[in-house]
Each structure stands twice: as structure tokens, then as C-alpha cells.
Amino acid sequence: xxxxxxxxxxxxxxxxxxxxxxxxxxxxxxxxxxxxxxxxxxxxxxxxxxxxxxxxxxxxxxxxxxxxxxxxxxxxxxxxxxxxxxxxxxxxxxxxxxxxxxxxxxxxxxxxxxxxxxxxxxxxxxxxxxxxxxxxxxxxxxxxxxxxxxxxxxxxxxxxxxxxxxxxxxxxxxxxxxxxxxxxxxxxxxxxxxxxxxxxxx
Ligand SMILES: C[S@@+](CC[C@H](N)C(=O)[O-])C[C@H]1O[C@@H](n2cnc3c(N)ncnc32)[C@H](O)[C@@H]1O
Numbered sequence: 001x002x003x004x005x006x007x008x009x010x011x012x013x014x015x016x017x018x019x020x021x022x023x024x025x026x027x028x029x030x031x032x033x034x035x036x037x038x039x040x041x042x043x044x045x046x047x048x049x050x051x052x053x054x055x056x057x058x059x060x061x062x063x064x065x066x067x068x069x070x071x072x073x074x075x076x077x078x079x080x081x082x083x084x085x086x087x088x089x090x091x092x093x094x095x096x097x098x099x100x101x102x103x104x105x106x107x108x109x110x111x112x113x114x115x116x117x118x119x120x121x122x123x124x125x126x127x128x129x130x131x132x133x134x135x136x137x138x139x140x141x142x143x144x145x146x147x148x149x150x151x152x153x154x155x156x157x158x159x160x161x162x163x164x165x166x167x168x169x170x171x172x173x174x175x176x177x178x179x180x181x182x183x184x185x186x187x188x189x190x191x192x193x194x195x196x197x198x199x200x201x202x
Contacts, residue, residue: 001107002068005050009070013053019164020053026159026174027193028057031100035125035153035195042097042124047087048104052080060098065090067107088114095121101128111140115147115196125197129157132186140194149196156182157193 008015017023031054032038040059046052049064052075064082066072075082083090087101088109099122108114118126126149130140141152158173159165165173176182186192 002066002071005068006070009051009068009074012051012071012074016050016161017053018160018162019170021057022164022167022170023159023161024054025057026170027102027157028054030155030157030193030195031058031098031127034127034155034193035151035197038098038124043092043094045092045096045099045121047090047099047101047118048107049075049080049082049100051075052078052082054100054102055080063092063096088117091117092121095123097124098122099126101126103129105130106134112143112146115143115149119147119149125195127193127195129191129193130154131191137192144196148198151197151199153195153197154192155194156186157191158182158185160190 013020013024038044038060042060044058044060044062046054046062046064049066050071052064055062055064062081064075064080065085065087066075066082067084067086069084072082072084087104087107099118105128130137137154144152156177158177159170
């Protein structure tokens with residue numbers, strides 16, 4: 001299942017993203033700010049972390065997990081703390097403030113069971129991306145609620161993955177994410193970043 005990533009592992013971040021710093025810095029901003037705020041130094045677990053390229057942009061105590069030995073080796077070469085494990089089974093030794101899962105939610109064997117597993121060790125929020133043309137947001141929300149994540153914040157992510165935008169255009173794209181028009185764009189392209197968390201229901 002992860003064999004296809006082996007040849008790409010060594011240069012994953014540099015080849016998967018046209019503008020790695022612009023793309024990953026914005027992803028990190030949303031990891032921090034969407035849903036309950038992540039505070040500096042809090043523990044973050046990044047499931048299917050790839051080469052852990054996101055770690056450098058997060059002011060967090062970061063650990064990555066990936067099922068590809070080559071990706072884990074590439075992460076360690078970047079001095080990123082990474083472990084070899086399947087996201088469906090991995091359980092951190094201590095609860096974490098936030099769990100992340102980017103471009104990998106489809107590796108959950110049973111999505112509802114996976115969300116329940118994540119909810120068991122995640123204190124603050126679970127942040128992941130979602131292609132609404134691939135999954136119905138309502139179905140995902142129902143699975144999150146069943147796992148105890150009764151609140152969900154969604155933000156269109158309009159920084160392109162395979163096209164490097166000049167800074168003013170990237171700034172404009174990010175500003176557009178809060179505009180109602182952004183949701184229309186998602187019918188054709190782009191993904192949501194989602195933060196799932198527990199509300200204050202009594
Ligand atoms: C498209 S890459 C995304 C990597 C990184 N999250 C990013 O956004 O750049 C998918 C990653 O999922 C990993 N993966 C695939 N199945 C997995 C599983 N069952 N458990 C953990 N990692 C898995 C692959 O090895 C690969 O590194």
C-alpha cells in the first residue's frame with residue numbers, strides 16, 4: 001500500500017509541493033488557528049506524515065507517524081521525530097493536544113472506527129483535509145459526531161499544491177478562503193481543512 005511512496009520519499013516535500021514553504025506555512029497556520037487554538041509547545045501527532053515537512057512550520061512538540069519506512073527515514077534525515085506505524089492502529093504513549101491527517105484520510109480502513117480511535121487520545125482537536133468531491137461532508141460529520149467530535153470547522157484551502165503563486169496572489173487566495181465564493185470553487189477544485197473538536201455541551 002505504501003510502496004508507491006518509496007521512490008518519492010527522499011524529496012517528497014520538494015516535489016509534491018510547487019511552493020513547499022508557502023503551502024505548508026499556510027497549512028500550519030490553519031492547524032494552529034482553526035477550532036480551539038493550538039498553543040506553542042503543545043504535543044501534535046501527524047498521522048501519515050510523509051517526510052514530516054510540516055514539522056518545521058509548526059510551533060509544536062511534533063511527532064509524525066507513517067507506514068512507509070522510506071518516508072520515516074526521510075523524516076528522520078530532517079531531524080523530525082517520526083515512527084513507523086499504521087495510522088489505523090497507532091496509539092501515542094500519552095494523549096496529544098492535536099492529531100493531524102493530511103492527504104491521507106482515505107487510508108482509514110473504517111472511517112468511523114478510525115475517528116473513534118483518534119478521539120481516544122486527542123485532547124483538543126483533530127485536523128485533516130477533505131476533498132468534498134470525493135466524500136460527502138455530511139457523512140464525515142456524522143462519523144465525527146459518533147466519535148464524540150460534535151463540532152466541526154471547515155475552511156476552504158485555496159493555496160494550490162502544484163502551482164507556485166507569487167506572494168500577492170497567494171495572499172489574495174488566502175483572503176478568499178473566508179469568502180462565500182470559496183465554497184463554490186470547491187465544486188471544481190481544492191479541499192477543505194477541517195478541525196473537529198468537542199463542544200461545551202452539558
Ligand atoms: C499523499 S502522502 C501525504 C503525506 C503528508 N501528510 C503530506 O500531506 O504531504 C500519503 C502518506 O500516507 C502514508 N500512508 C499510507 N497508508 C498509511 C497508513 N495505513 N498508515 C500510515 N501512513 C500511511 C504514505 O506512506 C504517505 O507518506
